Amino acid sequence: MTTARATLARQPRADLLSWITTTDHKRIGILYLTTSLVYFGVAGLLALAIRTQLARPANDFVGVHTYAQLFTLHGTAMIFLFVAPFALGLANFLLPLQIGAPDMAFPRLNATSYWMFLFGGLVIFAGAATNEGAAATGWTAYAPLSEIKISTGLGQDLWIVGVFIVSVATILTSINFITTVFVYRAPGMTMWRIPIFAWEMVATSLLIFMAFPALAADLLLLFVDRNFGGHAFDPAYGGSALLWQHLFWFFGHPEVYVMILPYFGVISEIIPVFSRKPIFGYTGIVLAAFAIAGLSMGVWAHHMFTTGAVDDPFFSFMSFLIAVPTGVKFFDWIATMWGGSISFETPMLFALGFLVNFLLGGITGVMIASPPIDFQAHQSYFIVAHMHYVLGGGSLFAIFAALFFWWPKMFGRKLREGLGAWSFWLLFIGFNVTFLPMHFMGLEGMPRRVYTYDATGVLPLLNAIATAGSYLMAIGVLVFLWNVVVSAFDRTPVGDDPWEANSLEWATTSPPPEYNFDRLPPIRSDRPVFDARHPERDPSAVR
């Protein structure tokens, strides 16, 4: 039954050196996940500091320059060091298991990517130790604000170098993912039988490959401008400040989908398991992922409507179009649950939370795809609310869903359901208390990234509510950490397939052995583990 033989060079070890030098995709995946969660913790503390400063008007919890550094590092860490890398870590752990491969196509390149990600993040944060502090230009680092004439400190240069290293690492990882899925599938695991998470990672990798080189080029130009007398973004010398925005958003908008497509995959794995039904519309969900990926390459300048220098109808039309494949996915998830035997274990709770929050974020996204509305909402807290509903309410809830769902496979023990439910409700209520009021702050005219605000009107009340919500979220995260500690002492064996799931990773032991599988079940559909549990059913009737 074994598919193939991989030559075992050395026996696995468990000491620190073996982790530092590992090329095993599962260990690299866990390293990625752990590191990105640590960065999430840091970015979360920065967010709490931001919300504390804004808890009441004219507050002096932090200084003005420190505040600018806080929101810059918060945004940078959440986007470049947490949401996207967490997906890379999850895919590192899961992809070879899901397609029946012994490892990634390029294990050493895989490990190199991880270490570049870790070091790149440290370089970004190293700016905080310099005399003038860390970068303070926001995660978008718009030129000319980020040029040497205005941002004179080393922190901005370290930010450029750190983000560049992380972006190169991400490109290398995407090449690894695509090659692994295309070439290393087990016998019978045709492309139309791979799990939807694997498909979403192929679409994500394609997006990374298409979008991240623009960011790398943008950063290089800025670095040359700042350190070697370049003038790429200086209109006085024939450069163009808008060029930064074009290059940045050519990367930046697809990056939004790099941060959400993997989590569409997570949701597509979890909902069928806890609905006791096969996924509805497998092909439609896959094609929708590639439609989203393709269309997202043609919407970048909807972030630039207010410059007056872009083709508003083109970018508005393309942005509206993305709602169609996204809607296809939503209806497929709803149809999967429809008539199913739904159970509300913690992964399903977080998946449902994802659906609610992401729907709200998606609707406001459609609103601001319309230039007249965007002109009103641009650079206001309405945008802050929108992006947090997509990336916080969407991706973050899917991240917790993934942690609870695949934790038994990674560590051989379950996280506790009771504590999981507490985490979910604290995070769900806390999230909506924090970010729902921000829509109204934006409509009241509160600009994003401001240090303080008008003491009259409703802004003080709305900000106080948002700050209280952020503390509630922090408690939810602490409960999750406590759950991790408690589960570490739980020695109850969890079994290979505690959820009675469908895809191939549940066919091996928890945690999986070196090179993943001692034996593989026959693969005759997109649910090989389900087929193995139900030999009476004829899988030839499906793909």
Next chain:
Amino acid sequence: MKVGLRLFLSSGAFAIVIAVVYWLLAREPAGTILLGFLAFALSFIAGYMIVAEREADLWGDDAQAKNTEAVGEVVGTYSVRSPLPIVSAAALTCVGLGLVVSPTIAVMGIIAIFALGALFIVQSS
């Protein structure tokens, strides 16, 4: 591989269409060049895959393949661990960090990269 080939071919064709439409509507050079490069890169990979497809004979592409048919096939030698990744990532980071902080660190990073490259070649041969 056929699915992968179709993926890159359709993505490349889509990028070409978008680039042309964008230029006709917007007459804006930065975006057109970006989309043009995108179309070229995707088409280049599709071209490579057309060549690679001829030699590809993957178990995963055969819907009726049995696990037993592939038993014993050597799919590659995997080193469980290697110091090269962390050292090469550290060397690359030194180059970037050195450009900001001190040229000496950058030079050390470059030397380390060349040394690692030589080591890799020796190991591979």
